[in-house]
Amino acid sequence: MLNKSIKFLIENKLVAVILLALFVGWGIVNAPFNWETGILPTDPVAVDAIPDIGENQQIVFTKWQGRSPQDIEDQITYPLTTSLLGIPGVKTIRSSSMFGFSSIYIIFEEDVEFYWSRSRILEKLNSLPANLLPDGVNPALGPDATGLGQIFWYTLEGRDKDGNVTGGWDPxxxxxxxxxxxxxxxSSASGVSEVASIGGYVQEYQVDVDPEKMRQYNIGLTDIVKAVKESNQDIGAQTLEINQAEYLVRGLGYVKSVTDIENAVVSSENFTSIRIKDIANVHLGPQTRRGILDKEGAEVVGG
Structure with missing residues (x-):
């Protein structure tokens, strides 16, 4: 068959030249260099600067704050690893237990479809026994992108009205x-799987308790935590009808300032309310995540 095709092209040079021109034109149209010929349309093929040659893997991430790596290994990593081994198409599982979190890398066979493997992992996580993991611990599946899918890094910088970089912006x-x-x-842009923020300060309210006053009022830390939680919520009620019109009754209680937390009632004694400001100092305090940066940065990962 090959010999007949070669003989046909040798005997019919015009057909060979036409086929050659078609192949060259098709290559120019799809070349990844975005050439402007003025005649042929351009439809360049997307080419990754760093091809994704990583393994077909998924990541299961679990947080358990304040726990040692040994506790994470015994109560989270090992039970999850043994449960995930039964997923079809799993080649191997690798795991690491760090202070406060666990990472499990599930590597599938190359012929396993990417999103099919994610759905199988989610089904397995949803069907775990109720007493397999500690209370309040919920494993989560990582984003549908790898480390090589990073598109770009950027920073947020304060600028004046003329567009010049200026200081005075708090992290x-x-x-x-x-x-x-x-x-x-x-995140709403097409092809973006995750936007990971790095650096800067995350705003938070800090409550610095006074142990001596807690001892005097016989109040524990759990009482303070409960008072803060209960004071930061809206409560819905029924309707109130006035002049044939119904009005919705709501209790507005979301925390909007330090004063709202200070006035939260922890308990009462002799018909006198004991508020958080009586036993603690409340103030705004930034929390650092993944280091302190003068500029706010982030990375964008493509799906």
Whole structure:
């Protein structure tokens, strides 16, 4: 068959030249260099600068704050690893237990479809026995992208009205802008799987308790934690009808300032309320995540 094709092209040179021109034109149209010929249309093939040659794997991440690596290994990593071994198509499982979290890398065979493996892992995690993991521990499946899918890094910088870089921007302000505005805008873009924020300060309210006053009022830390939680919620009620019109009754209780936390009632004694400000000092305090940076940065991962 090959010899007949070669003989046909040798005897019919015009057909050979036409086929050659078609192949060259098709190559120019799909070349990844975005050439502008002015005649032929351009449809360049996407080429990765760093091809993803990693293994077909999924990551199961579990947090258990304040626990040692040995506790993480015994109560989270080992039970999860033995349960996930039964998933079809699993080649091997690797795990690591660090302070406060566990990472399990599930490597599948190359012929296993990527999103099929994710659905099997989710089914397995949803069917785990109720007493397999400690209370309050929920394993989560990692994003549908690998480390080689990173698109770009960027930083948020304060600028004046002329667009020049200027100081005066607190790292907490930049982190809030990143988490509540920039991150959501980039996450809605096509092909973006995850936007991971790095650095900056995460705003938080800090309650510094006074042990001596807690002892005097016979109040424990659990009572303070419960008071803060219960004071930071909205409560819905029924309706109130006035002049043939119904009005919704709501109890607004979300924390919006330090004063709201200070006025939260912990307990009462002799008909006198004991508030958090009586036994603790409440103030705004930034929390660092993955280091402290002068600029707020992030990485965008493509799916």
């Amino acid at each position: 907490q302000e930049l982190r809030s802008i990143q988490d509540y505005y920039v991150k959501y805008g980039l």
